[in-house]
Amino acid sequence: RKEVEQDPGPFNVPEGATVAFNCTYSNSASQSFFWYRQDCRKEPKLLMSVYSSGNEDGRFTAQLNRASQYISLLIRDSKLSDSATYLCVVNLYSSASKIIFGSGTRLSIRP
Amino acid sequence: NAGVTQTPKFQVLKTGQSMTLQCAQDMNHNSMYWYRQDPGMGLRLIYYSASEGTTDKGEVPNGYNVSRLNKREFSLRLESAAPSQTSVYFCASSEAGGNYEQYFGPGTRLTVT
Numbered sequence: 044r045k046e047v048e049q050d051p052g053p054f055n056v057p058e059g060a061t062v063a064f065n066c067t068y069s070n071s072a073s074q075s076f077f078w079y080r081q082d083c084r085k086e087p088k089l090l091m092s093v094y095s096s097g098n099e100d101g102r103f104t105a106q107l108n109r110a111s112q113y114i115s116l117l118i119r120d121s122k123l124s125d126s127a128t129y130l131c132v133v134n135l136y137s138s139a140s141k142i143i144f145g146s147g148t149r150l151s152i153r154p
Numbered sequence: 155n156a157g158v159t160q161t162p163k164f165q166v167l168k169t170g171q172s173m174t175l176q177c178a179q180d181m182n183h184n185s186m187y188w189y190r191q192d193p194g195m196g197l198r199l200i201y202y203s204a205s206e207g208t209t210d211k212g213e214v215p216n217g218y219n220v221s222r223l224n225k226r227e228f229s230l231r232l233e234s235a236a237p238s239q240t241s242v243y244f245c246a247s248s249e250a251g252g253n254y255e256q257y258f259g260p261g262t263r264l265t266v267t
Binding site (some may be wrong): 089130144145 | 185187189194195196197198199202204210212244248250253254255256257258259260261
């Protein structure tokens, strides 16, 4: 089983829709969690950290479920510019050597 | 404030050639990383430097060497390039400790023929 698993998609949704995707992780000792966004042929960029209490940044909401070992990302009122690949990242043991990236979920927003 | 910069952006090598990928950051971060990204796979850690003066192997270190030249710069060297090293290489930096939120450079697209 992969340490961090994501549905590769693609998710193809109309502009204005709400879309959500999950990421599961295998190690219950995982300490910190992130969502990154990666545009085609570009570098990953930090979208948001995921806190135990959940957190929201504008149209984006991230949740952590430690009992079921997954994190989620919800995008409301999706824009064309949200089209990208979303990478789930998990840090085991709060260590520089244990930052694990998922393979990403591809999101395409259509007009 | 340029963030993380990488050179070159593109490179084509023949099998057996060597090259060094350069990375620099101006965020005063202690930790720096080298990743490779292949189609359909997540980023895989090649080497990292938790702080100036230290380097450690990541998940896929074979065929690579690194140098943490100073706090700002972290280079990746391919001594004898192989077609399996065709990939996109990203350098990243973060504060040491805490959540390790990483900031990435624009990447180097390397093709080995």
